[in-house]
Amino acid sequence: MxxxxxxxxxxxxxxxxxxxxxxxxxxxxxxxxxxxxxxxxxxxxxxxxxxxxxxxxxxxxxxxxxxxxxxxxxxxxxxxxxxxxxxxxxxxxxxxxxxxxxxxxxxxxxxxxxxxxxxxxxxxxxxxxxxxxxxxxxxxxxxxxxxxxxxxxxxxxxxxxxxxxxxxxxxxxxxxxxxxxxxxxxxxxxxxxxxxxxxxxxxxxxxxxxxxxxxxxxxxxxxxxxxxxxxxxxxxxxxxxxxxxxxxxxxxxTDISEKMASVAAKRDKLIQGLSEIPHSAINGDASHRLPGNVNFCFEGIEGESLLLLLDDKGIQASSGSACTSGSLDPSHVLLAIGRVHDVAHGSLRLSISEDTSNEDVETIISSVGEVVEYLRSFSPIWRDLMAGKKQFIL
Amino acid sequence: MALYSEKVMEHFRNPRNVGVIEDADGVGEVGNAKCGDIMKMYLKINDDEIIEDVKFETFGCGSAIASSSMATELIKGKPVSEAMKLTNAAVAEALDGLPDYKMHCSVLAEEAIKSALDDYYSKNGESANKSGE
Known part of the structure; x- marks a missing residue:
């Protein structure tokens, strides 16, 4: 896990x-x-x-x-x-x-x-x-x-x-x-x-x-x-x-500076790895950021499905999708930074700690990539985006 | 306590009839990205008005994907007249229930199928609603 x-x-x-x-x-x-x-x-x-x-x-x-x-x-x-x-x-x-x-x-x-x-x-x-x-x-x-x-x-x-x-x-x-x-x-x-x-x-x-x-x-x-x-x-x-x-x-x-540096290095590795997923974007400034926080939007998918499939792979994370909150609106935070609804539904928050290993980071990157690709494979939005019927936002 | 029934999770993990029918006789798309759910249904209907094949694509949460999957199973191989009678309650029941705030997913599944049937009828010069009566 x-x-x-x-x-x-x-x-x-x-x-x-x-x-x-x-x-x-x-x-x-x-x-x-x-x-x-x-x-x-x-x-x-x-x-x-x-x-x-x-x-x-x-x-x-x-x-x-x-x-x-x-x-x-x-x-x-x-x-x-x-x-x-x-x-x-x-x-x-x-x-x-x-x-x-x-x-x-x-x-x-x-x-x-x-x-x-x-x-x-x-x-x-x-x-x-x-x-x-x-x-x-x-x-x-x-x-x-x-x-x-x-x-x-x-x-x-x-x-x-x-x-x-x-x-x-x-x-x-x-x-x-x-x-x-x-x-x-x-x-x-x-x-x-x-x-x-x-x-x-x-x-x-x-x-x-x-x-x-x-x-x-x-x-x-x-x-x-x-x-x-x-x-x-x-x-x-x-x-x-x-x-x-x-x-x-x-x-x-105790030794907070060392801990921050170690966690932030893993965070940055995650950010870099997830950025390679096409049509994705980090939410919020990358440098003025808590050492353990990673938050991304992936176009064409919905966050709750992403969380459930990640859970099946043994990864516990969170999303600002409306479906995870029981309301129709996605996260007020993502809307406040100007993400439109379509994209805000496809968000993922990973918050890591000192207990997160480099191996975990690699597993997270590959698992998120696989799940996003799978969900996009039968997403009508993704089909329209790829067919040029809809403009990419990210 | 799990968020969803075993049945919902099973259909979510292994959705049936995923994909596209290129030469579909009826296509329906409902929902919108703003609310976080879009379902698209493709129907292949033979001369005897039997739904020979059905495929779906869904952007949405676990219950939206499971509802789409279950709805396709419930109408596949059935006469069009029977598919017209599909209700969201039947979809939810076949999934061993959905949480209250997720019932709209089963409604979308019903609407997606009716929209695809409407498309089929309009291509064949008849309104789906009339036929359903």
Missing amino acids: IYADNAATTAMSEAAIARMTEVMKQTYGNPSSLYSIGQEAKEVLEQARADIASVIGANPGEIIFTSGGSEADNQAITSAARFGLRKGKKHIISSAFEHHAVLHTLNRLKEEGFEITLLDVHEDGLIRPEEVEAAIREDTCLVTIMYANNEIGTIQPIRKIGEICKSKGVTFHTDAVQAMAHIPVNVDEDNIGMLSASAHKFHGPKGVGFLYVRKGVPVYNLIEGGAQERGRRAGTENVAGIAAMAEALKEAV
Whole structure:
């Protein structure tokens, strides 16, 4: 089996599993209890907080543990909106290709009377900082731009956007779910006000993540019921999950430059190999890109068929085809970078990791080539394209 | 739990009657690339109005390919009058069911066959709809 869907979720690392089971077995106390096993759990919790803070250049008090990236996004955006409202600020800037945890939260705020500006992401899948600057108004209470896109892996000019927001005095939130632990992230250097992350994207467990909130940035809790997380997130903490998340993060950022170079080399080999398939094209900029992300469109075929046949060959991947989402429209990300529907249906996302071998890369390239050729052999679109009845787009 | 029934996967992996009939008596194409599904059906019909041969080409998801394949099996060797009565429900049932949001694939298969039959009738000066009554 070749697992090439690490952007969907990752396998937990051995170290994270070991840490999680250790804490579950030995430190089952409630961190809010005053007796010793409760206080031991509290220590585990605070050590994890300190470890995570240290990785991203934050102070421990600036980390709030959540159930994952979606909750963190919801809390960050809702907080900025509620605080903005108190000051009469009802304008939020974001982008057209954010994760739905951001877009759907913004839709809800729009219904509540907020004005949302969704910036264009251009054909290369990159946001222009000057367009962020131009969109900022007197009544802007939040800029929320993802660190790296979940489908096409493009890394946004976060540092520049952070600088602009800082100079204009606007809160800046970034959904760093795909970027965290895959590329270096530093909240100070990047001038980030709030940041969301999720453990299962970096070989940690599912159902746990964190929200970084810079000291002085107001935050409201979404969940009422207790004084955990200094009253910013009620509910008994997922101590074992949090400890495992910290373990996975520490492990992932050890020798991160070497890991990035090694994974990116395989990514580039994949990009090169897949480019040789006729009438195919990479989606998004090839250089400002997560080390493990490859996203292609193949003309004349549909993505779900491609995924099913790749699965038969033991390769797990993902697609922005409508059929994989249960809706009629293909991926909003591919449409946002200007891919037309016909082509967007035939997309493939491969997200590899350090566990992907050079042999796997070769297998993926030849398998994708075979499946694309097979599906094209009985595609009426492909026939029309080859007969000149239809113009090739790619 | 699997996304599709074994039957759907079997037809998807080994689709029947794939290809083109160059001198087809009726050709029908339905769907559009925008929605992600296109089916094209080719029919060879003999003097006794029996569907002697049928081929299809499909651009679409697993259930679209399986629905095309099953639909061709259901009409091959059958009289035209019987093929006119093919329903999407029959296609879906023969595949041991489709997920709700994939039922439109069986509808497309039915429409593709009817469109090819319409083409056959129009070439022979009669409307398919009339004949179906």
